[in-house]
Amino acid sequence: MAKDRENAPAKPVQTDVAMKLNWEVPMEGGCACGAVTYCFDVPPMIVHCCHCRWCQRETGSAFVINALIETSKLAVTGAVETIATPSQSGKGQIVIRCPRCKIALWSHYAGGGPKVAFVRVGTMGDPAACPPDVHIFTGSKLPWIKLPKDAKAFPKFYPDPSQVWTVAARARYTAAKASG
Ligand SMILES: [Zn+2]
Numbered sequence: 001m002a003k004d005r006e007n008a009p010a011k012p013v014q015t016d017v018a019m020k021l022n023w024e025v026p027m028e029g030g031c032a033c034g035a036v037t038y039c040f041d042v043p044p045m046i047v048h049c050c051h052c053r054w055c056q057r058e059t060g061s062a063f064v065i066n067a068l069i070e071t072s073k074l075a076v077t078g079a080v081e082t083i084a085t086p087s088q089s090g091k092g093q094i095v096i097r098c099p100r101c102k103i104a105l106w107s108h109y110a111g112g113g114p115k116v117a118f119v120r121v122g123t124m125g126d127p128a129a130c131p132p133d134v135h136i137f138t139g140s141k142l143p144w145i146k147l148p149k150d151a152k153a154f155p156k157f158y159p160d161p162s163q164v165w166t167v168a169a170r171a172r173y174t175a176a177k178a179s180g
């Protein structure tokens with residue numbers, strides 16, 4: 001772990017989205033029963049809103065919102081359990097859950113591997129701090145969800161990351177994957 005959560009200042013979470021750029025305040029989250037909490041103090045590399053059928057089933061909802069963070073930047077308290085589940089790609093997904101209440105907190109996918117955590121934004125203390133940068137698999141978006149007109153949206157996965165990732169975020173992703 002990069003940082004123990006107990007060392008993080010217990011400030012109230014900022015709701016101003018503009019703060020995302022500075023990200024001076026640790027973002028906290030956790031499961032429903034309180035046995036597992038996490039904290040990170042870097043902005044997400046990117047935030048995906050996924051409308052695929054798999055995410056709809058897993059969440060029981062219309063979409064999932066995943067904030068991509070280096071796993072090393074996640075300071076976690078409490079034991080977690082790791083569940084292998086099928087995924088849209090066919091390559092599987094590792095879901096990290098609370099062992100008591102079973103809430104899913106983050107996932108690892110084949111593409112990013114274990115060094116990249118897809119944090120489920122709905123488990124954060126302030127989900128409004130991580131608005132989606134891109135909507136994916138909108139081909140299966142529920143018809144009553146209306147996306148903002150200027151939203152980046154792709155019917156499947158985006159074909160070219162440079163269309164949606166910043167250069168700096170892509171460098172972080174590459175470095176995270178390469179880290180030992
Ligand atoms: Zn729990």
Ligand SMILES: [Zn+2]
Nearest residue numbers: 050051052055
């Ligand atoms: Zn999905």
